[in-house]
Amino acid sequence: MEVLVCVKRVxxxxxxxxxxxxxxxxxxxxxxFTISPHEECAVEEAVRLCExxxxxxxxxxxxxxxxxxxxxSCLALxxxxxxxxxxxxxxxxxxxxxxxxxxxxxxxxxxxxLLGNEAADTGDYQVGVRLAHLLGWPVATGVKALSVSAxxxxxxxxxxxxxxxxxxPLPAVVTVKEGINLPRYPSLPGRLRAKxxxxxxxxxPFTADPGLRMTSLRVPPAARRQATVLGHGADAVPAxxxxxxxxxxxx
Amino acid sequence: xxxxxxxxxxxxxxADASLRALTLARDLPGGLAAVTFADPPLAxxxxxxxxxxxxxxxxxxxxxxxxxxxLGGLLGGxxxxxxxxxxxxxxxxxAGTDRGNEVLAHLGAITGLPMAANCTAVSASPDGALAxxxxxxxxxxxxxxxxxxxxxxxxxxxxxxxxAPAAVPGAAAAHLVSPSLHAGDLAVRAAEEPAGAGGAxxxxxxxxxxxxxxxxxxxxxxxxxxxxxxxxxVVGVSRVVTSEGWRPHTQQVGQTGTxxxxxxxxxxxxSGAIQHIAGCSGAKHIIAINTDPGAPMVARADYAVIGDxxxxxxxxxxxxxxxx
Ligand SMILES: Cc1cc2nc3c(=O)[nH]c(=O)nc-3n(C[C@H](O)[C@H](O)[C@H](O)COP(=O)(O)OP(=O)(O)OC[C@H]3O[C@@H](n4cnc5c(N)ncnc54)[C@H](O)[C@@H]3O)c2cc1C
Ligand SMILES: Nc1ncnc2c1ncn2[C@@H]1O[C@H](COP(=O)(O)O)[C@@H](O)[C@H]1O
Numbered sequence: 001m002e003v004l005v006c007v008k009r010v011x012x013x014x015x016x017x018x019x020x021x022x023x024x025x026x027x028x029x030x031x032x033f034t035i036s037p038h039e040e041c042a043v044e045e046a047v048r049l050c051e052x053x054x055x056x057x058x059x060x061x062x063x064x065x066x067x068x069x070x071x072x073s074c075l076a077l078x079x080x081x082x083x084x085x086x087x088x089x090x091x092x093x094x095x096x097x098x099x100x101x102x103x104x105x106x107x108x109x110x111x112x113x114l115l116g117n118e119a120a121d122t123g124d125y126q127v128g129v130r131l132a133h134l135l136g137w138p139v140a141t142g143v144k145a146l147s148v149s150a151x152x153x154x155x156x157x158x159x160x161x162x163x164x165x166x167x168x169p170l171p172a173v174v175t176v177k178e179g180i181n182l183p184r185y186p187s188l189p190g191r192l193r194a195k196x197x198x199x200x201x202x203x204x205p206f207t208a209d210p211g212l213r214m215t216s217l218r219v220p221p222a223a224r225r226q227a228t229v230l231g232h233g234a235d236a237v238p239a240x241x242x243x244x245x246x247x248x249x250x251x
Numbered sequence: 252x253x254x255x256x257x258x259x260x261x262x263x264x265x266a267d268a269s270l271r272a273l274t275l276a277r278d279l280p281g282g283l284a285a286v287t288f289a290d291p292p293l294a295x296x297x298x299x300x301x302x303x304x305x306x307x308x309x310x311x312x313x314x315x316x317x318x319x320x321x322l323g324g325l326l327g328g329x330x331x332x333x334x335x336x337x338x339x340x341x342x343x344x345x346a347g348t349d350r351g352n353e354v355l356a357h358l359g360a361i362t363g364l365p366m367a368a369n370c371t372a373v374s375a376s377p378d379g380a381l382a383x384x385x386x387x388x389x390x391x392x393x394x395x396x397x398x399x400x401x402x403x404x405x406x407x408x409x410x411x412x413x414x415a416p417a418a419v420p421g422a423a424a425a426h427l428v429s430p431s432l433h434a435g436d437l438a439v440r441a442a443e444e445p446a447g448a449g450g451a452x453x454x455x456x457x458x459x460x461x462x463x464x465x466x467x468x469x470x471x472x473x474x475x476x477x478x479x480x481x482x483x484x485v486v487g488v489s490r491v492v493t494s495e496g497w498r499p500h501t502q503q504v505g506q507t508g509t510x511x512x513x514x515x516x517x518x519x520x521x522s523g524a525i526q527h528i529a530g531c532s533g534a535k536h537i538i539a540i541n542t543d544p545g546a547p548m549v550a551r552a553d554y555a556v557i558g559d560x561x562x563x564x565x566x567x568x569x570x571x572x573x574x575x
Binding site: 036144225 | 313353357359363365368389390391394395452483493501508515537538539549556570574
């Protein structure tokens with residue numbers, strides 16, 4: 001089975017997010033870069049499927065030259081080829097992103113395209129669905145369990161405490177969420193292989209998505225509440241019970 | 252023009268996330284119309300200001316692309332969309348749930364329109380452009396954006412907008428509509444299965460008892476389970492707990508887990524990393540139990556108990572049992 005996984009280079013966010021001076025981007029001078037946990041799980045899922053059924057995993061990223069770093073980490077985890085859709089570092093909208101990914105997805109005889117349910121940074125919740133429409137393939141989103149047979153796949157997700165199952169003919173697009181698996185750590189041979197592997201580079205000119213334009217970013221005011229310390233250890237329990245009664249959660 | 256709001260129905264009530272979506276939808280200019288794919292709770296929709304209620308028939312269960320096609324049909328067909336005479340474009344609003352985001356992404360793909368996910372506020376300017384505020388980074392950042400399109404498609408961040416009935420109720424006049432579907436629209440549809448453990452879901456629970464690394468082990472959760480049961484709530488956990496395999500990922504609260512909006516979140520042994528806060532900032536009240544008074548979770552809480560959760564939680568369970 002041939003699987004394509006789409007991953008996006010994003011800053012690693014630790015204790016807080018700082019903005020650039022113009023308020024239009026995240027200050028990355030002090031941070032490293034990574035891909036989102038959902039996408040790490042997408043890579044792991046693809047590698048497991050190919051270990052089980054044969055075939056190979058290709059990873060693709062639309063991003064600046066430096067996104068090669070994220071592609072190489074995916075190669076270290078078991079992907080066998082990588083495509084960098086190289087930009088000048090502009091922020092592509094979801095439509096332009098889907099169009100760029102489509103050029104790779106439509107070319108390679110893929111049975112399955114995996115994406116994250118949402119990107120860690122912009123959180124647009126739509127690139128996978130738009131890509132599926134461009135390909136004319138069925139799509140399932142928010143998937144937390146996946147099983148594949150010869151010509152179809154079964155995808156499951158949670159919906160208000162209920163499991164929803166979708167069955168899709170292949171080829172298909174699936175967006176996954178963290179929790180679908182526990183990703184492995186890269187092995188030493190994997191890392192060595194990733195260092196030597198070739199990354200195909202394709203330049204992609206910037207096009208702006210029509211209609212939706214970001215003007216600025218801001219950090220929401222921290223909901224720092226005035227914590228009342230009810231006490232220390234078990235001695236605080238009577239006060240805690242009164243608070244629970246006050247909030248109406250116990251009668 | 253009309254603001255169509257996709258309403259998810261939960262049993263015989265409007266889903267909480269959809270009430271929040273209806274509340275934000277009222278900030279858009281135009282008459283509010285609810286769209287349901289199930290029996291509509293008309294009284295509740297009236298209270299939230301719906302002038303009209305479109306009940307879509309002929310689609311059995313959840314089929315995302317078919318739902319999107321039906322909403323597209325209500326928008327009046329794509330030809331009408333370019334109508335320059337209409338100063339205020341129509342809009343389609345949905346809750347920022349798995350379903351809401353998915354259906355509106357399909358609608359965006361079908362119509363070629365942009366879609367703004369997880370909006371927290373919206374306001375119209377006279378020229379028809381919309382100013383929207385939407386979440387990035389799971390709500391850790393807010394984006395200010397301008398939306399100028401033949402129709403506005405947006406979903407509403409459930410944890411950042413609270414539900415409020417309209418000052419003036421709507422007529423909630425019901426209309427039955429049968430959508431004209433395209434081939435393949437029903438190819439992907441949900442089969443619902445009973446959930447494993449069942450019970451209240453994390454996203455809609457009124458009380459969530461949270462456990463983090465401080466719980467220490469899978470077995471350590473027994474008193475938290477007991478406390479959750481006593482409070483009529485459910486257990487939620489941090490990412491450390493799911494990575495350790497102490498609890499399934501379905502119970503994870505946070506940026507890459509579930510966003511919760513309970514009346515009470517009781518966070519035990521959780522430090523309060525920003526990715527965790529991204530999932531619980533919609534809680535009305537927070538109580539933290541932590542050995543470290545300097546933990547960010549304590550700073551974000553309304554009340555705190557400083558101490559070992561292995562001592563405090565069993566004592567609390569005992570005290571609550573003796574009241575019953
Ligand atoms: C991209 C990304 C996404 C993420 N998504 C999520 C997410 O969705 N959800 C999430 O939770 N995290 C998420 N994380 C992880 C997050 O950054 C933190 O690592 C995690 O939330 C920490 O979990 P914790 O609070 O249980 O553990 P710790 O940070 O180790 O905190 C343990 C706390 O328990 C207290 N404690 C210890 N022993 C006791 C005791 N006996 N009694 C009382 N208190 C005690 C300590 O004082 C401390 O405050 C994400 C991280 C990244 C990079
Ligand atoms: N620049 C990109 N390069 C590769 N994949 C991307 C890119 N942007 C988004 N994606 C994929 O699309 C998913 C959903 O993104 P979004 O719709 O922007 O939230 C992500 O989790 C990625 O798998």
